[in-house]
Amino acid sequence: MSIEQLAETAQAMVAAGKGIIAIDESNGTIGKRFEAVGVANSEDNRRAYREMLLTTPKLGEHISGAILFDETLRQSTRDGVPFARVMRNAGIIPGIKVDRGTHPLAGFPGEVVTEGLDGLRERLREYYRLGARFAKWRAVIHIGEDMPSGTCIEVNTHALARYAALCQENGLVPMVEPEVLMDGDHDIETCYEVTEVVLRSLFDALYNQSVMLEGTILKASMVLPGKGCDEQVAVDEVASSTLMCLKSAVPAILPGIVFLSGGQSDEDATAHLDAMNRMGPNPWPLSFSYGRAMQQAALKLWAQDPANNVARAQEIVHARARDNGLAALGEWTP
Ligand code: 13P
Numbered sequence: 001m002s003i004e005q006l007a008e009t010a011q012a013m014v015a016a017g018k019g020i021i022a023i024d025e026s027n028g029t030i031g032k033r034f035e036a037v038g039v040a041n042s043e044d045n046r047r048a049y050r051e052m053l054l055t056t057p058k059l060g061e062h063i064s065g066a067i068l069f070d071e072t073l074r075q076s077t078r079d080g081v082p083f084a085r086v087m088r089n090a091g092i093i094p095g096i097k098v099d100r101g102t103h104p105l106a107g108f109p110g111e112v113v114t115e116g117l118d119g120l121r122e123r124l125r126e127y128y129r130l131g132a133r134f135a136k137w138r139a140v141i142h143i144g145e146d147m148p149s150g151t152c153i154e155v156n157t158h159a160l161a162r163y164a165a166l167c168q169e170n171g172l173v174p175m176v177e178p179e180v181l182m183d184g185d186h187d188i189e190t191c192y193e194v195t196e197v198v199l200r201s202l203f204d205a206l207y208n209q210s211v212m213l214e215g216t217i218l219k220a221s222m223v224l225p226g227k228g229c230d231e232q233v234a235v236d237e238v239a240s241s242t243l244m245c246l247k248s249a250v251p252a253i254l255p256g257i258v259f260l261s262g263g264q265s266d267e268d269a270t271a272h273l274d275a276m277n278r279m280g281p282n283p284w285p286l287s288f289s290y291g292r293a294m295q296q297a298a299l300k301l302w303a304q305d306p307a308n309n310v311a312r313a314q315e316i317v318h319a320r321a322r323d324n325g326l327a328a329l330g331e332w333t334p
Contacts, residue, residue, distance in 0.1 A: 006215025007255060009133050009173045012093060013217055014256030017325045018064035019288035020175075021317075022260070023053055023295065024097035024136060026069060033295075037303035045306070047075045052302055053295070054083055056314040060091035062325030067095040067136050067175070067289070073127065084131035095175065096132040098123060098163065102140050111152040114139045117162055124170040134173040136219065137163040141178060143186045143194055143226065153201050161205035168215055175258070175289070177219035178202050182263050185228035188237070192223045192245050199249035218250060218257045219289050222272055227263065235268075239275035243282065252283040259286070261293030266320065267334070269293035270327045277330030287328040294320050 013020065025033065030049075031041035039045055050072050066087060073096055076082045084094045100116035114137065124135065139156035141148045156178065164174035178198045180191060199220075206213065223241040225232055246257060261269040269290055276286050288294075297320065302313035326332040 003212050003215055005171070006168060006173050006212065009093065010215050010217050010255040013064050013134060013173065014258065014285040014287050015064050016285070017329050018062055019290070019321075019324055019328050020065045020067060020095070020258055021053065021059075021063050021294045021321065022067045022136075022289050022291035023050055023072070024067040024069045024095075025291070026097075026101065027071065030069075033299060034303070037300055039303045039306070043071070046071065048078070048306060049299070049302065050075065050083065051077050052310050052313055053298070053317055054086050054090075054092075056317045056321075058318060059321060062318075062321035063092055065093035065095050065134060067097055068132075069097055073130050073132060082131075088131065093134060094132045095134040095136060096127045096172075097138075098127070098135045098167075099137040105152055105155065108149050108152055110144060110147060111142060111149060112140050113152070113155050114159055117159060117166075120163065120166050121170065124166055124172055128171050132172060134175055134217070135163075135167050136175040136177060138177040138179055138219075141180045141194065141198055143180065143184050143190060148194060148198075153198055157198070157201040157205040160202060161209040161211055164206060164211040164216060165209045168212060173215055173217060174211070175217045175219050176202060176206070177260065178221075179260055179262065180221045182221075182224055182227050184226035185230075186226040187229050187231055188223060188225040188233055188241055191225065192241055195221065195223055196245050196249050199245070203249065203251060213251055213253050214255060216254060218254060220246065220257055220259055221262050222259055222264075224264075235271045235275050238272050239279055242272070243276055243279060247283065250284070254284050256285040256287060258289035261288075261290040264293060266293045266297060270323050270332055271334070273324065274327035274330055274332040277328060280330060285328070288324045290324065294324070
């Protein structure tokens with residue numbers, strides 16, 4: 001696969017005013033989201049819910065790509081159209097989550113490492129045949145007492161780089177996601193320091209493993225105080241801290257950065273992204289790759305009556321996409 005093709009895909013993922021919808025929850029995670037709204041976690045309910053999301057009218061106006069879970073990439077609409085084709089017809093690039101989740105890091109209680117490298121080359125080849133053009137791998141970093149350890153950061157960024165190199169070998173743009181969690185009572189300065197160290201380690205590992213940054217997208221967490229921190233901060237402080245951290249650790253050649261929402265409210269996730277873009281120009285397009293902040297309101301409404309609420313739930317999905325698309329331009333108004 002040529003770097004030109006990878007770079008073209010990466011640029012399309014962060015096209016002006018567009019972002020990514022993350023609907024790649026594993027069957028376990030979507031089960032938790034369904035349980036909270038009283039929906040049974042059956043394969044057909046998962047299919048019907050993802051069909052509602054992916055067939056949202058005019059979704060491609062604000063959405064450049066969607067990250068799917070393995071099962072979803074193999075599923076079709078009720079009328080038998082494969083989701084990958086639905087997406088292509090809507091101008092939405094199919095993406096796929098390829099990591100196999102986090103597991104306890106031996107010797108480091110409380111810390112985790114993301115697994116999924118075994119057999120990844122073969123899986124990526126199949127995903128390409130099924131239509132995927134980018135992939136996602138999420139590493140998780142906890143902040144706590146004596147955490148994160150240097151070892152935890154190193155093993156996770158090493159794995160991210162191995163995954164990224166394999167993606168590029170097989171024609172998929174790697175979306176590299178080192179998520180620094182919001183859980184805890186740490187302050188924003190601690191989050192800044194940890195995020196900077198993690199990003200530096202990540203870009204070192206990508207360089208050491210010959211990953212071409214022109215064909216790579218970073219999925220970053222924002223620099224925020226922990227959820228349990230007494231000192232919460234204003235939107236502009238989150239935006240300026242996140243920007244400073246990214247500018248100090250992320251090479252300018254990267255085609256774009258997208259953010260995860262990580263448990264922020266819908267409004268906060270949009271406001272923070274909007275503020276960062278208002279503070280531009282920035283070295284890269286800054287956009288979104290939200291899961292919960294794109295879906296939670298629509299899921300709630302759909303779950304009340306899945307047979308009859310599809311169109312109304314889709315209006316919510318479209319509105320969230322439009323708001324976040326405007327935030328990606330720094331043009332959102334609350
Ligand atoms: P959230 O936006 O809900 O954090 O999910 C994004 C994602 O894909 C995490 O891996």
